[in-house]
Amino acid sequence: MTLSQTIVDKIIRQQILVDDLSNDELAEFCQIANLAYRSGSSIISDQDYDFIYLAALKERDSNNPLLKTIEPEGHEFSEEKVLLPEIMLSTDKAYSWGEINKWIERLEKSAVEIVLDSQDIQIKATPKLDGFAGFDDGNRLYTRGDGKKGSDISRVFERGLAVYNDSGRGQGAGEIVVKKSYFEQYLSDSFEYPRNFQASLIKEKELDDKAKQAISEKAALFVPFSDLPTWKGDIKKLISQFDSIVERVLQMVDFDVDGVVFEVTNENLKNYMGANRKFHRWQIAFKENKDKAQVKVLSVTPQVGRTGKITPVAELEPTLLSGATIVRATGHHYGLVKEQGLGAGSVIELTRSGLVIPKINQVLKSAPVKIPKLCPSCSEALEWESDFLMCVNHDLCPAQVIGKMEYFFKILANNDGFGIATIEKLYEHGIRKISQIYALSASDLSDMGFGDKTSTNLVNQLKRSTNEQIEDWRFLAAFGVVRMGMGNCENLLKTYPLNEIFELNLEQISAIDGFAELTAQMIVTGLKIIQTEFNLLSRYRFNLEITSLQKNLEEFAHVLFGKKIVFTGKMQGSRDKMKKHAKSIGIKILTSVSAKTDYLVVGEKVGQKKIESAKKFGVKVLSEEDYQAMIERQMQKNSLQLSLN
Structure with missing residues (x-):
């Protein structure tokens, strides 16, 4: 290493600017920042890494080896590295519509070469989770490592970590994440970023009480990429509705999301385009550049929520940011107000992405703060509950x-x-x-x-x-x-x-x-x-x-109770109603076929991929008629048993 810790600290504090760094120094700082991020101890924000330092490196030295290799996971794992069941590549990134448009042009060019009409190119979009990447083969969970070898961290499932939507193990690549709403309410006072907390779940040391609580309440989860909600459409829709698609996908999950992943779903086009050493050519992640501004705070106003929590709202000098004039931003909670000096006359760093609510990143210049003693709505005395200021006059406020x-x-x-x-x-x-x-x-x-x-x-x-x-x-x-x-x-x-x-x-x-x-x-x-x-x-x-009681279902257990079923194709009845009924009688509904799937129920116009997956994993395939017959026979048995009782 050529950069001393003192130099690194000065770069972080922006006492040394990007323009003052040589290409080699810039690349080394990016590597240091990336390793810190992946070990759960970020030294700079994800946005600064992407849009300031990495962007500068790409512009100056586009052939730098750092840009051609898969980012390592960090150094917190002492276990011997083992081969992953499948190679886990990185995802190419775009930071503007222009870069996305170039990717689309590459798709269209490749489509012409395999005689595929560009109008037939199908795309899906999913939230890009800001979690801890891993691969679950059903028996073991691995870190991504260098993409080929990773560490065995199966202990996180042994500690009780659940899979998103209870969809079962063995669904391949995914990320360990914590629900954003849960983090903000219960963990933000102990961890600076969700990633810091996520890293604590994986480490070899004994879990603390907060980690155990998050796991037990299913706030911390392993989310398989195949189980994420999606937007689907063709190239024409992607081009004409790009901004609205990005906005919609970013709001699909209650997890930290730092972008949108777009990928081709046409298997022939995916196979033709293939991958390079670092990423699949048929896939790209869009990470929106968040504008920043230094804004003066005019005053801080307390607001009362329905639970009695007092939220500080910063009234700001009118500031144009990402195409909108911002005059207010929430200050999270009064613990932060007190700690960071968010008061009238302070200067904050403000960000805003698209139409998302403006966010205070940090207080750049502190000012004296005024902590309210009385509720602004009912004038009753306020009380502290951890970092939160509360009005406990719940019935009369x-x-x-x-x-x-x-x-x-x-x-x-x-x-x-x-x-x-x-x-x-x-x-x-x-x-x-x-x-x-x-x-x-x-x-x-x-x-x-x-x-x-x-x-x-x-x-x-x-x-x-x-x-x-x-x-x-x-x-x-x-x-x-x-x-x-x-x-x-x-x-x-x-x-x-x-x-x-x-x-x-x-x-x-x-x-x-x-x-x-x-x-x-x-x-x-x-x-x-x-x-x-x-x-x-x-x-x-x-x-x-009325929700069906599972304890009653167990008394009249049927052959499909507790089984994991995927419904696919066009059904004679409503597929949504079939899923709802199946769920009501104790069947677990999955969206994709894996080794943990018990049955694939097929209607008309079934995609070949699910059939092939069923054959690969030995999943039994039922027609809609066979499935309905099994259900009806069981209902008749249950009715007979009830009459005998």
Whole structure:
């Protein structure tokens, strides 16, 4: 190494600029930064690495060996390296539409050479996860290493790490990630970046309590690339809708995402284009350049959320960034305000990508901070809970009451008209509970100042929300109990019916797979708080689709119970309804065929790839008719058993 630690530190602090570095020094710094990133101890941001240092190296020395090899994983693993079941290449990267367009031109040129009409080129796009890459062959999990050899880190599955969507082991390449929402709420005070936390899950040392908790609550996961949500379309759509596609794909998952991966799905074109030593030519990752600006903070305003959390909002000097004028940005929580000196007169580094909410990267110049002592909504004294400033006046705080009512209708998602403006107006006229809203008549609403037509429409929307069928877990989630999002509500109601949940104790809930003791305690407390309101609303007889109890299914176990099934092709009935019914009787639905798949159920116009995969992995193939016959025979057996009992 030619760069001393002192020089590296000065580069990080930008006391030595990129222009002051030689090509060799720049390449060495990129290598140091890359190794630190992959070991979970980033020294610069991912954006700075891509758009400042690596971009400069490409411009100056495009043939540098660093740009031609697969980035190593870091040095934190002491295990002997072993051959990977498959070579794991890097992904070529584009940082502008111009680079994407050049990639498309290469696709079209290759298509001409194999006599494929360019209009027939099919593309899929998936989120580019910012996690820890690995390969799962069903028996062992490996790090990517140098693409050919990696370390055996199967211990992460032995520690209880789950696979995304419970889709099973053996799906090949993927990444270990942590849910972004979970990280921000429970881990951001202990880890600077999600990647730092993800690296801690893999290391040989004993896991700390926070890591164990994240694994037990399925917030930390292994996500197979084949299981990611996708956008699919042809070249024409990609060109005409590129910006909207990128925006949509970036929002598809609750994980840290640093770009969008585009790839060809035509097998003949993929085979023809092949790969070089570093990446597949038929695949590319688009990483959007995030504009940055140094912005002066005019003031910091506290905002109250529905749970009582006080969020600092920085009021900024109007700044043009990525095509929009930014005047406000959230400061995450008041622990950061206090720690970094985010106050009136401070200077921040602000980023914004496309239409995404502006983000404060760091405070460049601190200023005296003003920590509120009273809630800005109800004037009650605030309390600290870890790094979060909280208003605990949950029942009487106007902002929290309004937020909870708005949240109910938003989660129910089968009504119109009950946005924040309507809810605030109802609050002004004494409405404090959802049950009070459902008791209103059109004349009541007219007396509050709503127009006659609007009043009638609102009452009709209330009726619609009770008549239009919704899942029972969605109804429960709408009450906004802490740790009771839609996923947890569905899991709870697979074990206990809705009318029994208020009698559950800590032991019963914590015994459910995926519910840690801390979560269970918060749920028990939260259910007691909403019970009266729940009972009042139940009088309106909401049309609830009841979740099937898995404990009942096990009493009448059938040959497909617990089996992993993939549905493919055009079905005589609705494929979505078939999946929904299968899930309700204890079948696990997968989206791709792997060694862990039990059955492939096929309709018409089935893709050859899934059939070939089924043959490769020895998966039994059923026609739609055979599958339905198996289900019907089992239903008849269950009916007979019930009658005998």
